[in-house]
Amino acid sequence: MTVENLQLKRRAARQDRSGVRAGFWCNVLLFLSILVFYPDSAPAAGPQPSSTGSKVAITINAASEYDYPPFCVINEQGEADGFSVELLRAALKAMGHEVSFKTGPWDQVKKSLIQGEVQVLPLVGRTPERQQFFDFTVPYLTLYGTIVVREGETGINTLADLVGRQVAVMRGDNAEEFVRRINLDATIVTTKTFEEALRELAEGQHDAVIIQRLVALQLIKQADLGHQISVGSSLDSFAQSFCFAVRGGDKHLLSLLNEGLSIVIADGTFRRLYTKWFAPIETGLKERSRIIVGGDSNYPPFEYLDENGEPAGYNVELTKAIARQTGLNVAFRLGTWVEIREALARGEIDVVQGMFYSPEREKSFGFSPAHAVVNHAVVVRNDTIMPESLSSLAGKSIMVMQGDIMHDAAIEQGYEDQLILVASQEEALQRLSAGEYDCALVAKIPAYYWIAQKGWNNLQVSDYSVRSPEYCFAVPDKNDWLLPLLSEGLANIKAAGQYRQIYAAWLGVYEKNQLTQWEIVQRFFWIIIPILVLLVAMILWLWTLRITVRKRTAELRQEIVERQQREAEIATKNLELDKKNAELERFTYSISHDLKSPLVTVKTFLGFLKKDLEAGDQEKIGRDLHYMHSATNKMGQLLADLLTMIKVGQTGLTKEQITFRHVVEDALSTLAGAITEHNVQVQVDDVPLLLYGERTQLVAIWQNLIDNAIKYRSLHIPPSIAIGLEQTHEGPVFHLRDNGRGIDPCYQEKIFGLFDQLNPAIEGSGLGLALVKRIVELNNGRIWVESSGSETGSCFKFTLPAVITNTGGA
Amino acid sequence: MMGEPIVILLAEDDPAHAEIVRRNLESSRIINQLQHVSDGQEALDYLYRRNVYSDPACSPRPGLILLDLRMPRVDGLQVLKTVKSDPFLARIPVVILTTSAAETDMAKAYDCHANSYLVKPLDFNKFADLLNLFGYYWLVWNQTPKQDEGSTHE
Numbered sequence: 001m002t003v004e005n006l007q008l009k010r011r012a013a014r015q016d017r018s019g020v021r022a023g024f025w026c027n028v029l030l031f032l033s034i035l036v037f038y039p040d041s042a043p044a045a046g047p048q049p050s051s052t053g054s055k056v057a058i059t060i061n062a063a064s065e066y067d068y069p070p071f072c073v074i075n076e077q078g079e080a081d082g083f084s085v086e087l088l089r090a091a092l093k094a095m096g097h098e099v100s101f102k103t104g105p106w107d108q109v110k111k112s113l114i115q116g117e118v119q120v121l122p123l124v125g126r127t128p129e130r131q132q133f134f135d136f137t138v139p140y141l142t143l144y145g146t147i148v149v150r151e152g153e154t155g156i157n158t159l160a161d162l163v164g165r166q167v168a169v170m171r172g173d174n175a176e177e178f179v180r181r182i183n184l185d186a187t188i189v190t191t192k193t194f195e196e197a198l199r200e201l202a203e204g205q206h207d208a209v210i211i212q213r214l215v216a217l218q219l220i221k222q223a224d225l226g227h228q229i230s231v232g233s234s235l236d237s238f239a240q241s242f243c244f245a246v247r248g249g250d251k252h253l254l255s256l257l258n259e260g261l262s263i264v265i266a267d268g269t270f271r272r273l274y275t276k277w278f279a280p281i282e283t284g285l286k287e288r289s290r291i292i293v294g295g296d297s298n299y300p301p302f303e304y305l306d307e308n309g310e311p312a313g314y315n316v317e318l319t320k321a322i323a324r325q326t327g328l329n330v331a332f333r334l335g336t337w338v339e340i341r342e343a344l345a346r347g348e349i350d351v352v353q354g355m356f357y358s359p360e361r362e363k364s365f366g367f368s369p370a371h372a373v374v375n376h377a378v379v380v381r382n383d384t385i386m387p388e389s390l391s392s393l394a395g396k397s398i399m400v401m402q403g404d405i406m407h408d409a410a411i412e413q414g415y416e417d418q419l420i421l422v423a424s425q426e427e428a429l430q431r432l433s434a435g436e437y438d439c440a441l442v443a444k445i446p447a448y449y450w451i452a453q454k455g456w457n458n459l460q461v462s463d464y465s466v467r468s469p470e471y472c473f474a475v476p477d478k479n480d481w482l483l484p485l486l487s488e489g490l491a492n493i494k495a496a497g498q499y500r501q502i503y504a505a506w507l508g509v510y511e512k513n514q515l516t517q518w519e520i521v522q523r524f525f526w527i528i529i530p531i532l533v534l535l536v537a538m539i540l541w542l543w544t545l546r547i548t549v550r551k552r553t554a555e556l557r558q559e560i561v562e563r564q565q566r567e568a569e570i571a572t573k574n575l576e577l578d579k580k581n582a583e584l585e586r587f588t589y590s591i592s593h594d595l596k597s598p599l600v601t602v603k604t605f606l607g608f609l610k611k612d613l614e615a616g617d618q619e620k621i622g623r624d625l626h627y628m629h630s631a632t633n634k635m636g637q638l639l640a641d642l643l644t645m646i647k648v649g650q651t652g653l654t655k656e657q658i659t660f661r662h663v664v665e666d667a668l669s670t671l672a673g674a675i676t677e678h679n680v681q682v683q684v685d686d687v688p689l690l691l692y693g694e695r696t697q698l699v700a701i702w703q704n705l706i707d708n709a710i711k712y713r714s715l716h717i718p719p720s721i722a723i724g725l726e727q728t729h730e731g732p733v734f735h736l737r738d739n740g741r742g743i744d745p746c747y748q749e750k751i752f753g754l755f756d757q758l759n760p761a762i763e764g765s766g767l768g769l770a771l772v773k774r775i776v777e778l779n780n781g782r783i784w785v786e787s788s789g790s791e792t793g794s795c796f797k798f799t800l801p802a803v804i805t806n807t808g809g810a
Numbered sequence: 811m812m813g814e815p816i817v818i819l820l821a822e823d824d825p826a827h828a829e830i831v832r833r834n835l836e837s838s839r840i841i842n843q844l845q846h847v848s849d850g851q852e853a854l855d856y857l858y859r860r861n862v863y864s865d866p867a868c869s870p871r872p873g874l875i876l877l878d879l880r881m882p883r884v885d886g887l888q889v890l891k892t893v894k895s896d897p898f899l900a901r902i903p904v905v906i907l908t909t910s911a912a913e914t915d916m917a918k919a920y921d922c923h924a925n926s927y928l929v930k931p932l933d934f935n936k937f938a939d940l941l942n943l944f945g946y947y948w949l950v951w952n953q954t955p956k957q958d959e960g961s962t963h964e
Contacts, residue, residue: 594880631826
C-alpha cells in the first residue's frame with residue numbers, strides 16, 4: 001500500500017473515534033470532498049441529474065471483466081461481483097443512482113465503453129494512452145508489482161538482483177511494459193498468461209516472474225502453488241493506479257463518481273469492501289507464519305515485562321484480544337524503544353502495538369486507527385515551580401526518552417541543545433527524582449504509574465498536557481495489509497465492550513474521567529463561546545444600528561417639520577412684505593398723483609383768472625376762485641391726512657388707559673361743528689370699557705368714521721349715528737351705524753383703499769377709511785362694512801384685540 | 811372748420827379739470843360736442859346707454875374718448891379695457907389724459923390699446939396748447955372709419 005492508500009485509510013481510521021468526533025470528521029470529509037470534486041461537475045450542463053441534490057434515480061450502465069479477481073469476477077449466479085464492482089455500486093448508490101453491469105473479457109468491456117454502449121467501467125488502470133478515450137476518476141487503489149521466486153531462493157530480493165537472470169512476464173501486460181521501461185538487464189521471457197508463467201517457475205524454468213502482487217497471490221492460491229514459489233515484497237517503482245473510467249468528455253458522470261467515491265471512502269464503505277475482498281488473500285499466505293508484535297519493555301502500564309518476564313499491559317491485552325478476534329497468530333517481542341523501532345524499520349517486527357501518530361512518522365509507517373490518546377506532561381521536582389507550558393522550558397535541562405514523541409516535540413520547540421536523552425521514561429523520572437536536571441517530558445499515565453510504584457513523591461506532574469498524540473498500531477509499509485485486519489479487530493472488540501474492559505483495567509485508575517468529560521465540555525465551549533460572542537456582538541451591533549437609524553429618522557423628521565414651519569413662516573412674512581410693498585407703491589403713486597392734481601387746478605385757473613380779470617368777466621372770476629379754493633382745501637386736507645397716516649405707522653408712541661366713552665367723546669368734540677351744522681343725531685351706548693392704546697390713534701378711528709357718516713349722509717332724511725359694542729364669539733366688536741346713502745356691495749372692499757373716494761364731489765382726501773383700516777390692523781383687528789346698498793344706511797364694524805386684551809376686558 | 815360736430819366723451823372725476831378741458835376746447839373753435847361723465851361707471855353707462863343714459867338722444871356715440879385714469883368706483887383703465895375688447899366700441903380712439911407720468915401707467919394704458927397718452931401739464935399755457943393741438947390732431951386730421959350708427963345700438 002502506498003501513500004494514497006494510507007491516506008484513505010487514515011481517513012477511514014479516524015472514524016473509529018468517539019461518536020461526536022467521528023460524525024464531525026465525516027461531515028468535514030464529505031464537505032471537503034464535495035469542495036474538491038464538485039468543480040469538475042460545474043461545466044456539465046443538460047438534463048442529467050447532478051450531484052447529491054438530484055431526486056431522479058438513474059440506472060447507469062457499466063461493463064465489468066469476469067476474470068480479474070478480486071476486482072472484477074462473476075459470482076455463482078453469473079452476476080458481476082468483486083471489489084471494484086461493489087465499490088462502483090456503492091459510490092453510485094451514495095449519489096442516489098443504481099448501476100447495472102454486463103460482463104465480458106477486457107477487450108469487449110473496453111470496446112463497449114468506447115462505443116458508448118455503457119457509461120462506466122469499474123476498473124481501469126490509468127495510462128497516458130487510455131486518457132485519449134477515457135476520463136478517469138481519482139484513483140481509488142494503487143497496486144504494486146512484486147517479484148515471485150521459487151521457495152528457498154534467497155538471492156533475489158530486489159530488481160537489482162535480477163541482473164543476468166531470466167524473468168517471465170505476461171505478454172502485453174503492464175509487467176512487460178514495466179520491465180521494458182526500466183531496461184531491466186535480464187532475459188525477458190513472455191508467456192500467454194501469468195498462470196502459465198508461475199507454473200513454469202514452480203516447475204524450475206525461469207528465475208523469477210514479475211507480476212501484480214495481488215494477482216500473484218490470487219493465482220498461487222488458485223493453482224495451489226504456495227509450496228513451490230513465494231511472493232516477495234512490493235516494488236514501489238511498479239505501481240498501477242486503478243480508477244473508474246467514463247467516456248472522454250462525460251464530465252457530469254465523472255464528477256458524480258468522484259463525489260460518490262469520496263463519500264464511500266469517508267463513510268467506511270471503502271474500508272469494509274477492501275477488508276472483505278483483500279484481507280483473505282493477503283492473510284492466506286501469512287496464516288502459517290506468526291506475526292511478530294513489537295513493544296516497549298518498560299512503558300507501563302501500556303506495555304512492559306512483568307516480574308516473570310512476560311509481556312503485560314494495556315497494549316498487550318489489546319493486541320491479544322484483537323488477535324483472538326481476527327484469528328491472527330501473534331508473538332510479542334518487547335525491548336527498549338529505540339531497539340524496537342529499528343527492528344520495525346528493518347522489517348524484523350511486523351507490527352508495533354503502540355506508536356504515537358505523527359505526520360512525519362506516517363511517511364515511514366502505516367498507522368491503524370488510534371486505540372488510545374495518551375496525554376504527555378512536564379514533570380518537575382516539588383521544589384521547582386511548574387512551568388506554565390511547553391514553551392516556557394527555555395534554558396532548562398530536559399530529559400526525554402530517545403525516539404519518543406516528546407523527543408520530536410522538544411526538538412520542534414528548539415530545545416535540542418537542552419536535551420538529555422535517556423533510554424526509558426523510568427530512567428528519566430528516576431534521575432529527576434534523584435535531583436538530576438530540571439524536568440522530564442513523559443507520558444502522564446506511565447509517570448503516575450512510576451511515581452506510585454517507586455515512591456518518587458518529590459515529583460509533580462503538570463495538570464496540562466503538552467501533547468496528546470494518538471496511540472496506534474504501526475506497521476512498515478510492506479505490512480499495510482495488516483492494518484484493515486487490526487482496524488476491523490479493534491472495531492469488533494470495541495463493539496463487544498471488551499476494549500472498555502481492557503482500558504479500564506489498565507488505564508482507568510490513572511485517568512480522571514471527570515477531566516476527560518471536562519475536556520470535552522471545554523472543547524465544546526471553545527467552539528460555542530466564540531460563536532455566542534459573535535452572535536451577541538452581531539445582535540448588539542444590529543440593535544445599535546437600529547437605534548441609530550431610528551434616532552436619525554426622528555431627527556430628520558424633526559428637521560423636515562422645522563424646515564416646513566420655517567418655510568411657512570417665511571412665506572407668510574413674504575406675503576406680508578408683498579402686501580406692504582404693494583401698499584407703499586400705491587401710497588407713493590397716489591401721493592404723486594393726488595398732490596399734483598390740485599396743483600394743476602390751481603395753476604391752470606390762475607391762468608384763466610388772469611384772462612378773466614382782463615376781460616372783467618365777474619361770473620367767471622368767481623368760478624375760477626371757487627375751483628382754486630377747493631383745490632387748495634383738498635391739498636391741505638391731503639397733507640394733514642398724510643401726516644396722520646405716517647404718524648400711525650410710527651412705533652414707540654406712548655400708550656395710555658382711556659375709557660371707551662372718553663375716546664368717542666373726543667372724536668365727537670372735534671366734529672362738533674359738522675354735527676351741529678347738519679343736525680346729526682348721535683347715540684353712544686354706555687359701555688364701561690377701558691381701552692389701552694395711543695390716544696390720538698384711537699380717537700382717529702371714531703373721528704374718521706363719524707366724519708365719513710356725515711359726509712355720506714342721506715339727502716332725504718335727517719342723519720343719525722349709533723355707536724356701540726357687541727359681544728360675539730370672536731370677542732367684542734365695535735360698530736358705527738348710520739342711516740346714510742349706504743355702499744354698494746361691490747365697492748365695500750374698495751372704500752378702504754388709499755385715496756378711494758366713491759364720490760369725488762364730496763370733500764375729503766380719500767384717506768380717511770384707509771387710515772382707520774391701518775389703525776385697526778396695527779391693533780391686530782379687522783374692519784368691514786355691512787350695507788345692502790343705495791340709501792339703506794351702512795354699519796362699519798371692527799375689532800381691536802390689542803387694545804382690549806391690554807386692558808383686561810370690560 | 812367743417813363737417814359734423816364730433817362727440818367727445820370726457821371721463822374726469824375732478825370738476826375743475828373738466829372745466830379746464832371744456833374751456834380750452836371752446837376757445838380753440840373746433841366744432842365738437844363735449845359729454846362729461848364723472849367716473850368710469852358713468853362712462854360705461856353712457857357708452858352702453860344704461861340708467862340715466864338710456865335715451866340715445868342724450869348719449870350720442872362718441873368719436874373720441876378722453877379718459878382720466880384715477881377715478882372712483884370704476885377707474886379709467888377698466889373703461890379702456892372694456893372699450894377695446896368690445897368690437898362695436900374698439901375703433902373709437904381713446905386718449906388718456908391724466909396727471910400721472912408714471913411709466914407703469916403708460917405701459918398699462920398702451921397694453922390695453924390706448925391710442926394716445928397725454929399728461930396734464932402744470933402750466934396754464936401749456937395745458938391750453940396741448941388741448942389746442944389735441945383738437946386739431948384728433949378732431950381735424952385724424953381719420954376713423956365711418957361707423958354704422960345702427961350697429962352701436964345693441
